[in-house]
Amino acid sequence: MIRRYNKKIVIFSFLVVLLVSLMVLLFFVSPEEIVDKVGVHNGYIFAFIISFFGGFSAGGSVTFISFLIVLVQGGLNPIYLGLLAGVSLAIGDMIMFYIGSRGRELVGGKWDEKINKVSKVLKKKKWLEKLVPIVSYLYIGFLPLPNDILILFLAGIEYPIKKMKWIIFLGDITFALIVTMLVSVSG
Numbered sequence: 001m002i003r004r005y006n007k008k009i010v011i012f013s014f015l016v017v018l019l020v021s022l023m024v025l026l027f028f029v030s031p032e033e034i035v036d037k038v039g040v041h042n043g044y045i046f047a048f049i050i051s052f053f054g055g056f057s058a059g060g061s062v063t064f065i066s067f068l069i070v071l072v073q074g075g076l077n078p079i080y081l082g083l084l085a086g087v088s089l090a091i092g093d094m095i096m097f098y099i100g101s102r103g104r105e106l107v108g109g110k111w112d113e114k115i116n117k118v119s120k121v122l123k124k125k126k127w128l129e130k131l132v133p134i135v136s137y138l139y140i141g142f143l144p145l146p147n148d149i150l151i152l153f154l155a156g157i158e159y160p161i162k163k164m165k166w167i168i169f170l171g172d173i174t175f176a177l178i179v180t181m182l183v184s185v186s187g
Contacts, residue, residue, distance in 0.1 A: 034074055043071050047081055051088035051176070061146045064089065068176065069183050078180035085180070086173030093140075093147050093168050100155030119157040132159060133167045140171025142178070147171075 038046060047067065054064030068085055072078050122129045132154070139150050147168075154164060 034070055036074075040076060043074065043076050044081065044084055047071055047076075047085050048088045051085040052092040054089055054092065061144070065144060065179055068179050072180050072183040078184040079177070082177035082180035083173060086176035087169070089147075089176060090169040090172040093151050093172060094161075094165060096148055096151045097155045097161060097164065097168070100152040101158065101161070103155075115156050122157065122159070133163060136164065137167050137171045137174075140168060141174035144175075 050067050051064055054061055064085070068081065071081055122132065136150060136154070139145070140147055151168070
C-alpha cells in the first residue's frame with residue numbers, strides 16, 4: 001500500500017516538474033527559437049513521439065497539447081502537424097484499447113460485477129449501444145480530456161474494437177487538427 005502511494009507521488013511530482021519546466025522554458029525561450037534549435041523535420045518527429053505517448057496518461061495529454069501549441073507557434077504547418085499528431089495519438093489509443101481489453105481478465109471481485117452490469121445494460125438497450133460511437137467521437141474529438149479513461153472503460157466492458165477503431169482515429173485527428181488550427185488562426 002505504501003509503495004503504491006509512493007509511486008503515485010513520484011509520478012505526480014515528475015509531471016509537475018515537467019509542466020513547470022515547460023512553462024519556464026516557454027517564458028524565456030520563444031516557440032520560434034525552439035523550432036529553430038530542434039529543426040522543422042525533427043519537430044515533426046518529436047510531435048509524432050509525444051503524440052503517441054500523449055494518450056497513455058492524463059498528464060501526457062497536457063504535454064501533448066502544449067507541445068502542439070509550441071510547434072505551431074514556431075512555424076510548423078498546422079495541417080500536417082495536426083494530421084501527424086492525430087494519427088500518432090490514435091495509434092497510442094488503439095494500443096491502450098488492446099491492453100485494456102487484455103487486462104480485463106485481471107479485474108475481479110466487485111469491480112468485475114460492476115463492469116459486467118454496465119456491459120449487460122449496453123447490450124440490452126440497442127439504442128444505448130448505438131449511441132456509444134457518437135458520444136465517444138464527441139468526447140475524443142472535441143474535449144481536452146484524457147482519452148485513456150474512455151478507452152479503458154470501453155475496453156473493460158468489451159465494446160467491439162471493430163466499431164471503435166475508426167471513431168478513435170477520426171476523433172484523435174479531429175482533436176489534433178482543432179488544436180493546431182486554433183493556434184494558427186489565433187496568432
